[in-house]
Amino acid sequence: MQPTADHKIGAVSRIKSLNLGLIRILKMERRGKLSNFLATTFGLAVTLGVAYLLAIILIFFLSKDPGRTIYYFFLGPFTNMYYFGNMLNASVPVALAGLGIIIAFKSSMFNLGGEGQIYSGALVVTAVCLALPGMNGYLGVFLGLAAGMAAGGILAGLSGFLKMKWGTNELISSFMISGAAVLIVNYFITGPMDDPINNLLATCRVGDQYCLMRIFRPSNLNIGAVLAILMTGLVYFLMYYTRWGYEIRMCGENREFARYGGINISVYMVLPMILSGALQGLAGGVVVLGTHHMVIKEFTIGIGWKGIAVALVARNQPLGAIPAAILFAYLDAGAKAAMIHSDVTYEISSIIQSIIFYLVTAQAIYSFVSRRRKEKDPA
Amino acid sequence: MNENSFMALIHNAIGIMTPFLLAATGGLFTELAGMLNIALEGLMLIGAFFSVVFAATTGSIFLGILLGVLAAVLVSLLFGSISLYLKADIFICGLATNLLASGLTMVLAFQLYGNKGVIRFDNIPALPVLNLPFIQDLPVLGALLSGHNIMVYISWLILIIAAVVIYHTPFGQRIRGTGLGSPTITALGLNPTGYQLKAILISGLTCGLAGAVLTLNLAAFVPNITAGRGWIALVVIYLGNKTPLGILAASFVFGLADSVANFAQGAINIPADFFLAFPYIITVLAMVGYSIWKTHRVKV
Numbered sequence: 001m002q003p004t005a006d007h008k009i010g011a012v013s014r015i016k017s018l019n020l021g022l023i024r025i026l027k028m029e030r031r032g033k034l035s036n037f038l039a040t041t042f043g044l045a046v047t048l049g050v051a052y053l054l055a056i057i058l059i060f061f062l063s064k065d066p067g068r069t070i071y072y073f074f075l076g077p078f079t080n081m082y083y084f085g086n087m088l089n090a091s092v093p094v095a096l097a098g099l100g101i102i103i104a105f106k107s108s109m110f111n112l113g114g115e116g117q118i119y120s121g122a123l124v125v126t127a128v129c130l131a132l133p134g135m136n137g138y139l140g141v142f143l144g145l146a147a148g149m150a151a152g153g154i155l156a157g158l159s160g161f162l163k164m165k166w167g168t169n170e171l172i173s174s175f176m177i178s179g180a181a182v183l184i185v186n187y188f189i190t191g192p193m194d195d196p197i198n199n200l201l202a203t204c205r206v207g208d209q210y211c212l213m214r215i216f217r218p219s220n221l222n223i224g225a226v227l228a229i230l231m232t233g234l235v236y237f238l239m240y241y242t243r244w245g246y247e248i249r250m251c252g253e254n255r256e257f258a259r260y261g262g263i264n265i266s267v268y269m270v271l272p273m274i275l276s277g278a279l280q281g282l283a284g285g286v287v288v289l290g291t292h293h294m295v296i297k298e299f300t301i302g303i304g305w306k307g308i309a310v311a312l313v314a315r316n317q318p319l320g321a322i323p324a325a326i327l328f329a330y331l332d333a334g335a336k337a338a339m340i341h342s343d344v345t346y347e348i349s350s351i352i353q354s355i356i357f358y359l360v361t362a363q364a365i366y367s368f369v370s371r372r373r374k375e376k377d378p379a
Numbered sequence: 380m381n382e383n384s385f386m387a388l389i390h391n392a393i394g395i396m397t398p399f400l401l402a403a404t405g406g407l408f409t410e411l412a413g414m415l416n417i418a419l420e421g422l423m424l425i426g427a428f429f430s431v432v433f434a435a436t437t438g439s440i441f442l443g444i445l446l447g448v449l450a451a452v453l454v455s456l457l458f459g460s461i462s463l464y465l466k467a468d469i470f471i472c473g474l475a476t477n478l479l480a481s482g483l484t485m486v487l488a489f490q491l492y493g494n495k496g497v498i499r500f501d502n503i504p505a506l507p508v509l510n511l512p513f514i515q516d517l518p519v520l521g522a523l524l525s526g527h528n529i530m531v532y533i534s535w536l537i538l539i540i541a542a543v544v545i546y547h548t549p550f551g552q553r554i555r556g557t558g559l560g561s562p563t564i565t566a567l568g569l570n571p572t573g574y575q576l577k578a579i580l581i582s583g584l585t586c587g588l589a590g591a592v593l594t595l596n597l598a599a600f601v602p603n604i605t606a607g608r609g610w611i612a613l614v615v616i617y618l619g620n621k622t623p624l625g626i627l628a629a630s631f632v633f634g635l636a637d638s639v640a641n642f643a644q645g646a647i648n649i650p651a652d653f654f655l656a657f658p659y660i661i662t663v664l665a666m667v668g669y670s671i672w673k674t675h676r677v678k679v
Contacts, residue, residue, distance in 0.1 A: 062490055110470075166670040171417075171470070172614060173663055179607050180659035187652035305478060312471060345489040350482025357475030358457075362467035 040315060043366035047359040048327075055352045062344050069342040076337025077330055085219020087333035088326065089291060093118070093283035093300070095228045095325035097307025098314065099235045100152075100279030105316050106239060107272035108252040109160065110171040114280050114304025116178025116185075117155045121148035121281025122288045123185045126295045127193070129206035137209030144210065145285045152281020153274040155181055160273030164266045170273070178304070189297050201297035212290040224290035228322065231279070236318040248272050280304065302350075306332075309353060312360045328353065388638050389523050394531060395641075396634025398423070398589040401534045402612035403619070403626045404541045405585030410616050411545065412578035413558035417473035418458050420609025421480030422583050426451040426590025428484040431600050432491070435500040440595065443503075448587035454480070455583025459576045481603055488600065495602065503598040506530060530592045537585060542623035554578055607659060614662050618669050636661045 056070060063069040072079075077087040097114050104111040111117075125148035132140055155177055162168035188203075195204040212222040239245035250258040251268040259265045284300055292299060306328045313327065314320025335349035359365065402419045409416035429450035434443025454476060462472040485495055492498050506528035515525035545551040556564045557571040557578075564571045586609065593604050611633055618632075619625025640657045643649065 062486065162667055162670070166667065166674050168667055168670040169617075171415075172610060173666055175610060176607070176614075176659045176663045176666070179610075180656040180663070183652045183656035183659070187650050190652070191650060305474070308474065345486055345495065347482045347485040347489070347495075350478055351486065354475045354479035354482060357478060358461050358467060358472055359465070360467075361471045362461060362465035364465040364467075 039366045043362075044313065044360075046365050047356055047362075050359060051352050051355040054355055055348065058348060058351065059338075059344060062348070064343055069338050069344055072341045073334045073338040073344075075334075076341065077333035079337070081216070082219050083333060083337060085216040085221040087329050088216070088225065089219060089221040090332060091322070091325040091329035092224045092228045092290065093287045093303050094306045094310060094328055095322045096231060096279050096283035096286065097303050098310025098321040098325055099231055099318060100276040100283070101307045101311035102314065102316050102318055102321060103235065103239070103248070103272050103279070104156075104276035105311050106252045107248045107268050108255070109163070109269060109272050109276075111156050111159070111174050111273060111276045111280075112171055112308075113156055113159065113174035113178030113181075113277070114307045115301060116181030116304075117152035117277045117280035118284035118287075118300045118303050119185045119298075120155060120181050121152040121284030122295050122300055123188060123193075123203075123284075124148045124151040124281070125285035125288050126203050126206060129210045129289070130193075130204055133207050135209075137207075140207070140210050141212070141289060144206075144289065145282060148281040148285035149278040150281070152284070153278035156277025156280065157270055157274035160270035163273075164269040170269075174273075182298075182301075185295075186297060189295055193295075195294070203295045205294045206289065210289055211293050212286070220291045222290040224286040227282075227286060228325075231282070232318055232321055235279075235321075239318060244271070280307070283307070306353070309357060309360070313356070384642070386519075386522055388642055389635070390526075391641065392631060392634040392638035393523065394527055394634075395637045396630040397531050397534045398592050398608055399612050399615050399633050400538060400627065400630040401585045401589035401592065402582075402609055403615040403630060404534070404538050404623070405582035405589075406612055406616050407541065407545070407621060407623065407626060408554060408578040408581045409575075410621055411558045412554045412575045413560065414469050414575060414578070415473070416579070416582055417470060417610070417613065418455070418476035419582065419586050419612050420605055420607070421473075421477035422451045422455055422458075422586035423590040423593070423605045423609045423612075424477075424480040424484055424603065425454045426587030427594040427604050428487070428590070428600055430587070430591035431500060431503070431594035431598070432487075434503050434595060438502060440504055440506065443595065444588065444591045447591045448584055451587030451590065452580055452583040455579050455586075456576075458583075459579035463572050463576055463579075477609075484600075485602060488602070497599055497601050499599045501598075503595065505598070506595055528596070530588070530595075533588065534592075537588070538623055538627060545623065550574075550577075606655070607662075611658060611662050614666055618665055632665070633658070633661070 055073065059069045059073060060066045077083050097118060101111060101114065125144040128144040128147045129140055132143070135143075156174060158177060159168075159170040159174040162173055163170040190201050193203045195202060212224050214220065214222050215225070237245075239249065247258070247263045248268055248271070250261065250263055251265055251272075255265050258268075283303060287300055287303070288295060306325070309328060310321055310324040313324040331352055332349050335344075335346050335352075338344050338348075339346045402423055406416055406419050426447045428447075430443045430447025432443075433446040434440050437443060437446075458472055458476045461467050461475075462469040488498060489495050508526060508528050509532055511521075511525045511532075515521045543551075545555070553564060553569060554574050554577070557574045564574070589608070589612075590605065593608075594600050597604075612630075615626050615629040615633060618629040619627070637658060640654055644651075644654050
């Protein structure tokens, strides 16, 4: 093994090369489709295998009745229709958030502010619906979601704007802005918008006409799921069949080259961030109108990080967002079932998720297969 | 505001800046070694949890800090090994570390204390407060610099050691060489990855200490007690222009901002959430100010 590119990353262009490096990993440097596909599948299988193996070991350490805990952790989501439907429902906002992250990653921008954008989107959707109590349902849902998307888009777009204007690192700025947004939304939920009647730290309930139709009773699964599928198609179309998408991808591959090719690269620091944030805002809105019908304190926390995990597991392919989101929803639902029916706490799912995060970009695992194939078959 | 409360403000700021300073000192090593280390937050949280838990179980502050730092170093070893040897993206591994830290501390808190909220420990002795000889007798400086807890002085000592190591030892120069991507490092037959791993372990050590400051001061563990301080430490490194003296100044600015916010919360009625959001907003503004200054400087 020679000491190559890894060590030659210059300090000045470090963050840029970091971004490009990640994009390269995500693209797996096309070596031939079959080999690439096998490497990806093998790598993901190893990643998930290690993560779940660690889950089992962890449960043996933590649980007094490991058999029962493991049963619910793995099969809990399939034990009844309610759990199963709720698992699918939980994957809807995660898929939307993941699609948003994919758009940002594709242009080699980092949006780490998903948490705050989702939460703000949820608040704004609720505020609009509460402000228009008597409106037609369809129109109200449309207006509400549009406002929520605008809120998320503005928060993320701000980081893109700062990057374009002064080169402020969008990774840190989006995280910090989101951190502040979460706390300010908390203020609204527990302060001016708190519902004094319910005992939750939550706003009032939105009008019945705004609640998305349930499609899999008794679970919470609602037509928001259809929206996630539509959005997947839309993002796929945008990325691969429109000029915007083409130029976003060009900027992601090599921003200098894109500029040389006459693309206005400033626009593509802000636009992908706005689209990314808008999808986060939509994710928050769908959770409100589809599931809870109000904003409960910190109820969307965690969806933003899962969105990033989804983008990585889906290898930045929009069509992979929904399967990847279902995977993370399954992990979560299993942890919840294990918490309800046994004696472990729900946060073990964060530990498993962190293992997936650790290994999902590990090139050593992915190159293993391609190397083996090359050795066997030099052609 | 009279003179006394002004002095108290500065005195508090010096206490508050300690975790920023410690985390940023370790982060300086990883930054100079050419890595964007966003795991500072998670490493700090690990140090915070384990130091207070071990201090409570052993009854000794010293053992608590030692074992808490050890835990943070172990997690940084995991973080470093995966990103450097399995060639995973260091930024995603940093996210993984932060997620692992918040998950692990919650799971263990639940397992050990059956509680996922604030955990108070009654049997922890307070951090010893030092009065510096000679300096405490100076007119203004004495009141400001003396009478802090021991961790404050340890953080200064570590900063001085770090400055010496970075600028005056072969190890420090090799770390910087690694970060500059200099081919000399490999040409000399040295292993840049090894230096990067050592830098990550150093960041684990100082973040462990930074976390210990947070919980041992309170004698309690609060879920996600770090509350973005690791990220602020990252910004501190940039604002301090990646020099030890710079990060000292930048940490003080954030310490002062927090101290002023504390004071303001007592004096005027601000909702607690705004008060909590204040460090985040200040950090964004400071970052923007820094990048404006930088682009301006480049143009001139």
